[in-house]
Amino acid sequence: xxxxxxxxxxxxxxxxxxxxxxxxxxxxxxxxxxxxxxxxxxxxxxxxxxxxxxxxxxxxxxxxxxxxxxxxxxxxxxxxxxxxxxxxxxxxxxxxxxxxxxxxxxxxxxxxxxxxxxxxxxxxxxxxxxxxxxxxxxxxxxxxxxxxxxxxxxxxxx
Amino acid sequence: xxxxxxxxxxxxxxxxxxxxxxxxxxxxxxxxxxxxxxxxxxxxxxxxxxxxxxxxxxxxxxxxxxxxxxxxxxxxxxxxxxxxxxxxxxxxxxxxxxxxxxxxxxxxxxxxxxxxxxxxxxxxxxxxxxxxxxxxxxxxxxxxxxxxxxxxxxxxxxxxxxxxxxxxxxxxxxxxxxxxxxxxxxxxxxxxxxxxxxxxxxxxxxxxxxxxxxxxxxxxxxxxxxxxxxxxxxxxxxxxxxxxxxxxxxxxxxxxxxxxxxxxxxxxxxxxxxxxxxxxxxxxxxxxxxxxxxxxxxxxxxxxxxxxxxxxxxxxxxxxxxxxxxxxxxxxxxxxxxxxxxxxxxxxxxxxxxxxxxxxxxxxxxxxxxxxxxxxxxxxxxxxxxxxxxxxxxxxxxxxxxxxxxxxxxxxxxxxxxxxxxxxxxxxxxxxxxxxxxxxxxxxxxxxxxxxxxxxxxxxxxxxxxxxxxxxxxxxxxxxxxxxxxxxxxxxxxxxxxxxxxxxxxxxxxxxxxxxxxxxxxxxxxx
Numbered sequence: 048x049x050x051x052x053x054x055x056x057x058x059x060x061x062x063x064x065x066x067x068x069x070x071x072x073x074x075x076x077x078x079x080x081x082x083x084x085x086x087x088x089x090x091x092x093x094x095x096x097x098x099x100x101x102x103x104x105x106x107x108x109x110x111x112x113x114x115x116x117x118x119x120x121x122x123x124x125x126x127x128x129x130x131x132x133x134x135x136x137x138x139x140x141x142x143x144x145x146x147x148x149x150x151x152x153x154x155x156x157x158x159x160x161x162x163x164x165x166x167x168x169x170x171x172x173x174x175x176x177x178x179x180x181x182x183x184x185x186x187x188x189x190x191x192x193x194x195x196x197x198x199x200x201x202x203x204x205x
Numbered sequence: 206x207x208x209x210x211x212x213x214x215x216x217x218x219x220x221x222x223x224x225x226x227x228x229x230x231x232x233x234x235x236x237x238x239x240x241x242x243x244x245x246x247x248x249x250x251x252x253x254x255x256x257x258x259x260x261x262x263x264x265x266x267x268x269x270x271x272x273x274x275x276x277x278x279x280x281x282x283x284x285x286x287x288x289x290x291x292x293x294x295x296x297x298x299x300x301x302x303x304x305x306x307x308x309x310x311x312x313x314x315x316x317x318x319x320x321x322x323x324x325x326x327x328x329x330x331x332x333x334x335x336x337x338x339x340x341x342x343x344x345x346x347x348x349x350x351x352x353x354x355x356x357x358x359x360x361x362x363x364x365x366x367x368x369x370x371x372x373x374x375x376x377x378x379x380x381x382x383x384x385x386x387x388x389x390x391x392x393x394x395x396x397x398x399x400x401x402x403x404x405x406x407x408x409x410x411x412x413x414x415x416x417x418x419x420x421x422x423x424x425x426x427x428x429x430x431x432x433x434x435x436x437x438x439x440x441x442x443x444x445x446x447x448x449x450x451x452x453x454x455x456x457x458x459x460x461x462x463x464x465x466x467x468x469x470x471x472x473x474x475x476x477x478x479x480x481x482x483x484x485x486x487x488x489x490x491x492x493x494x495x496x497x498x499x500x501x502x503x504x505x506x507x508x509x510x511x512x513x514x515x516x517x518x519x520x521x522x523x524x525x526x527x528x529x530x531x532x533x534x535x536x537x538x539x540x541x542x543x544x545x546x547x548x549x550x551x552x553x554x555x556x557x558x559x560x561x562x563x564x565x566x567x568x569x570x571x572x573x574x575x576x577x578x579x580x581x582x583x584x585x586x587x588x589x590x591x592x593x594x595x596x597x598x599x600x601x602x603x604x605x606x607x608x609x610x611x612x613x614x615x616x617x618x619x620x621x622x623x624x625x626x627x628x629x630x631x632x633x634x635x636x637x638x639x640x641x642x643x644x645x646x647x648x649x650x651x652x653x654x655x656x657x658x659x660x661x662x663x664x665x666x667x668x669x670x671x672x673x674x675x676x677x678x679x680x681x682x683x684x685x686x687x688x689x690x691x692x693x694x695x696x697x698x699x700x701x702x703x704x705x706x707x708x709x710x711x712x713x714x715x716x717x718x719x720x721x722x723x724x725x726x727x728x729x730x731x732x
Binding site for chain 2: 054055058059061062063064065066067068069070072093118123125128138157159161163164165167168169
């Protein structure tokens with residue numbers, strides 16, 4: 048009888064373990080379940096460029112993040128239509144860069160990241176003297192470009 | 206007494222036939238439910254009109270007799286056209302969405318037949334196929350015009366026919382799955398991923414059949430008959446359809462279609478060389494996150510209670526019938542491995558074949574668990590507990606997911622497209638991507654709206670040609686684009702009009718800075 052009860056309990060435990068084994072994977076599953084949304088999938092053809100803040104005082108450093116670009120391609124950074132530098136998109140079509148506004152005049156600046164005519168996105172920022180200075184979030188990566196082309200003299204060590 | 210017995214009313218033969226038919230129907234109620242219930246669900250939640258992206262492209266091509274991009278999808282075009290002849294309610298877009306709903310339900314019906322062959326009982330079938338039916342991607346792709354549920358339906362049919370052949374091998378029984386596989390290749394090139402498993406199954410089940418000439422003869426005839434569906438492509442090409450995504454525009458805006466009456470042209474289209482660079486495109490270090498992402502998707506498809514039993518089913522099936530077990534495992538691995546290493550942003554919609562296989566394993570696994578519980582008369586866990594859990598999980602997931610997946614009120618694509626056509630000026634040229642152009646083409650070619658407007662998908666024109674075309678055309682007609690490049694911002698005057706940008710010639714005195722005029726007329730960056 049005891050043997051039989053042990054078998055029953057073992058079998059019950061096994062059934063429960065198998066059924067609930069999926070629950071044990073919860074810590075390893077990192078994906079929100081979202082409905083299929085054509086707007087979400089449309090990003091494949093329209094790259095997106097975002098910035099950590101849309102306004103700041105002159106001297107701010109803005110962090111830009113691009114997504115949906117062709118992967119592993121050279122992208123050009125434009126500020127008001129003028130080239131200011133380059134960055135390479137990663138394997139997922141993303142890229143990041145910092146824009147240093149030291150010496151820039153207050154006003155509106157249109158910042159674009161473009162691989163080619165078919166992969167281009169832009170976002171605007173405003174430099175307002177009364178606004179606080181913006182700094183990039185910790186972990187922001189990518190090259191730093193300047194609104195105004197800036198020449199740094201070499202530091203001469205004494 | 207004899208008179209009394211002769212006075213006993215006898216059932217007339219006609220009534221016997223009717224009652225026998227009803228009994229047959231009642232016996233088959235699980236199969237009818239496996240088709241009818243999902244179909245009802247999908248009909249209730251299907252998109253009410255044309256949907257966006259690929260869905261709009263497929264719908265427009267089917268309805269207008271057009272040609273889609275690689276890999277051509279000739280079977281889908283043919284069956285879709287036949288489907289549109291049915292007297293169904295709704296506009297063409299809605300009816301093509303119902304086409305996917307039909308094949309989603311057909312997949313589940315065929316899955317039910319497969320599981321019955323594997324001696325899986327009704328509660329296990331309900332639990333397994335129920336989770337598949339209400340999984341986000343299977344459910345969602347059954348609501349819009351897409352090729353995926355037709356693909357899974359054909360895949361399930363191939364599986365069933367091969368099982369039937371294995372039971373009683375004969376040349377004709379093997380010819381049917383070959384025919385279906387060739388037809389399926391005309392719907393989706395991923396049919397090629399079924400070949401390794403199918404070859405394994407045939408070679409391991411009845412290899413001596415392949416020594417028979419009649420088997421080869423029947424197989425080759427079936428292959429040729431199925432491959433004949435690709436003749437739809439040159440046939441449609443010969444009609445010079447207005448909707449054609451197999452070709453390129455030049456800088457003068459002239460479309461140069463790929464000649465689909467040549468073998469070279471057909472091969473270019475059906476081989477999908479456009480997408481070759483995206484296959485096996487991840488490095489080893491990048492594959493880990495992709496595998497994890499797929500595992501997460503599988504988990505969320507079958508919830509917590511569908512993972513362990515699915516693995517159990519895979520193992521048990523392998524032990525019982527290593528030929529069939531190996532077949533399903535190869536199908537699963539081939540599809541999973543290919544799509545995990547396929548670098549496209551919408552690949553999460555492409556794993557449906559793996560979910561179908563997992564559902565079959567899950568059915569077997571559930572049945573094993575139910576059998577274990579049946580074999581013990583006492584115990585804290587009873588058979589009815591597990592049945593309640595299986596059915597309750599499906600019901601709960603259905604209720605939780607319905608609000609997120611229901612597309613029955615999604616008119617966004619039509620509204621966006623109609624707004625654009627109402628806004629643009631006469632004789633306009635509009636350039637955009639898939640989220641803009643195919644739906645506009647649907648309104649134009651299927652519903653006859655704004656025939657004066659020229660629509661070009663940017664996928665079909667090289668960047669340099671598009672740039673030259675725009676600079677030429679803005680001199681003589683209104684030109685709109687969905688997202689202008691920096692060069693266009695510098696060389697043209699750009700005005701935002703709704704979701705598009707209107708480009709016009711930039712006058713010399715204004716050629717200073719880049720400017721975007723917003724709808725409220727504010728100019729930036731100019732003096």
